[in-house]
Amino acid sequence: MTGPGTRPRKRTAARRPGIVDCQCHLYPPELLALMECRRRDPVVYRRDGERYVRMGSWHRRVFRHHCDPDTLVARMNACGIAVSALSVNDPGPEWFGRDRAAAARTANDFVNSVVARHPGRFLGLGVLPLTDRSAAEHEFERCVGRLGMKGFILYTNLAGRFPDEPDFRWLFAAAAERNLPLLLHPAKPLTADLVADYEMIAAIGNMFENTVALTRIIFAGILDEFPRLKLVCPHLGGALPFLIGRLDHQVRVLKRGPGCLRQAPSEYLRRVWFDCVSPLPQAIRFAVDLLGPERLLFASDYPWVDPALILGTLRRLKLPRPDEEAILAGNACRLFGLGRELSRNRKDPF
Numbered sequence: 001m002t003g004p005g006t007r008p009r010k011r012t013a014a015r016r017p018g019i020v021d022c023q024c025h026l027y028p029p030e031l032l033a034l035m036e037c038r039r040r041d042p043v044v045y046r047r048d049g050e051r052y053v054r055m056g057s058w059h060r061r062v063f064r065h066h067c068d069p070d071t072l073v074a075r076m077n078a079c080g081i082a083v084s085a086l087s088v089n090d091p092g093p094e095w096f097g098r099d100r101a102a103a104a105r106t107a108n109d110f111v112n113s114v115v116a117r118h119p120g121r122f123l124g125l126g127v128l129p130l131t132d133r134s135a136a137e138h139e140f141e142r143c144v145g146r147l148g149m150k151g152f153i154l155y156t157n158l159a160g161r162f163p164d165e166p167d168f169r170w171l172f173a174a175a176a177e178r179n180l181p182l183l184l185h186p187a188k189p190l191t192a193d194l195v196a197d198y199e200m201i202a203a204i205g206n207m208f209e210n211t212v213a214l215t216r217i218i219f220a221g222i223l224d225e226f227p228r229l230k231l232v233c234p235h236l237g238g239a240l241p242f243l244i245g246r247l248d249h250q251v252r253v254l255k256r257g258p259g260c261l262r263q264a265p266s267e268y269l270r271r272v273w274f275d276c277v278s279p280l281p282q283a284i285r286f287a288v289d290l291l292g293p294e295r296l297l298f299a300s301d302y303p304w305v306d307p308a309l310i311l312g313t314l315r316r317l318k319l320p321r322p323d324e325e326a327i328l329a330g331n332a333c334r335l336f337g338l339g340r341e342l343s344r345n346r347k348d349p350f
Contacts, residue, residue: 018082020332021307022275023183023234023299025089027066028110031103038099042091055091055188057196066303069114073121079307081300082329083338086111087125087153090187094159100129104139112147123150123336125183130158130168140174150336151180151230155187156213163213164220172226181230181273181335184213202304210238215247218268219258230335232273234299236287244269244290273335275299276327279309281316293323297331 032051035044042055044062051062065071066089076084088111093104104127111124126143128136143149152175154163161167163184175182189195189205190212214233223229233240240247247265250256261268269290275297276284287296298314300307314327332338 019080019298019311019328020336020338021076021081021084021300021302022232022297022332022335023087023185023277024072024084024302024307025087026069026072026110026114026303027062027089028107029067030106030110031088032062032067034096034099034103034106038096040097042095053091055095055192057192058188058201063303069118072302073118075302075307076121079300079311081307083120083332084122084300084302085125085150085183085332085336086114086122087183087185088127090155090185092153092155092158092187093127093129094131094155094161095188096129100132101135101139104129104135105142108139108143108147108149111149115148123338125149125151125153127153128171130154130163130171131161133167133170137170137174140171144178144180149180151175151232152182153185154182155185156209157187157190160190162216164216164222169222169225172222172229176226176229179228179230179337181232183232183234184210184217185234186210207235207238210235211240211243214238214240214272215265218265219261221258221260223268223271224260224262230273231271232275232297232335234275234301235277236283237269237272237274241269241274241287241290270295273297273331276314277301277305277310279305279313281313284314285317288317288319288323293319293326294331296327297335298328 032044035042035053042053044051044053053060053062088107093100096103108126111126115122115124124147126149128139130136154171156163186206186209189201189209191205191208192201195201195205210233214237244266251261252264273295274287274291276287277299278284298310300310314324
């Protein structure tokens with residue numbers, strides 16, 4: 001109500017939370033230094049003044065900004081990203097042989113240092129030396145209790161072993177019990193030698209990794225055994241969403257594959273979270289239609305992908321505003337248990 005001598009109240013728009021990036025990476029300089037001292041893969045070598053990570057036929061150039069948190073924060077600010085889930089890039093600790101526990105500690109300490117240096121801007125995802133259960137369990141507890149990690153990277157293969165194997169079931173149980181998400185991230189693809197020509201490892205080899213690893217986890221009955229498990233599959237699940245009808249037919253009609261599943265494979269797919277790292281709007285649209293917007297997460301896959309590219313791709317779909325807001329932040333808040341303080345980091349409106 002207004003009257004003489006009073007000023008009408010200015011209406012302000014409801015404050016919306018900032019964007020949450022559910023997958024971004026940095027290389028720890030200390031881990032690169034460790035690889036420079038190694039004689040067996042993974043190694044770092046120098047050529048023409050540049051550093052490269054080598055794992056067999058896979059050679060990746062390491063740019064300076066791949067190790068620089070300040071450059072990442074600047075990019076987040078430019079794109080309106082309030083919080084990013086930060087992890088190291090592969091290779092995972094399993095590939096380091098006897099150095100695997102040290103590699104995991106080095107990686108996790110680096111992530112923790114970035115989180116501490118930029119309060120409120122990052123949440124940390126840990127890595128574990130999973131081929132050494134005792135060391136992995138110890139590092140799990142250190143990451144959760146001392147470092148405050150909000151989840152873990154689970155590589156699609158663990159130095160050639162699959163994460164659904166019985167030796168790794170303890171991690172699914174522990175993550176479900178602690179309500180901590182597992183991000184199923186590609187490792188050096190088992191198909192690397194088949195796709196090394198024409199530099200196809202990252203383009204399609206990693207997508208095969210997502211597809212095979214997630215299918216094995218579903219077929220192994222892990223989502224039945226641990227119904228509260230928060231499992232995230234990046235890159236729109238590789239090719240699996242496009243193949244899921246074939247899996248349903250094989251399992252339900254032809255009676256092939258596992259006989260223990262309680263539901264059709266497509267039903268399990270809708271219990272997994274997927275990030276929308278794809279430069280193709282039609283691919284994201286298909287995932288929205290198949291899985292529902294409530295299962296999708298915004299992510300950038302920085303430094304390999306510019307966050308602005310994925311943001312632009314998503315926004316070109318012109319989804320209903322509630323759906324877009326859920327993908328950009330709301331779903332991640334539920335996944336990681338982020339509170340209202342996220343709005344304080346808002347850099348740009350939706």
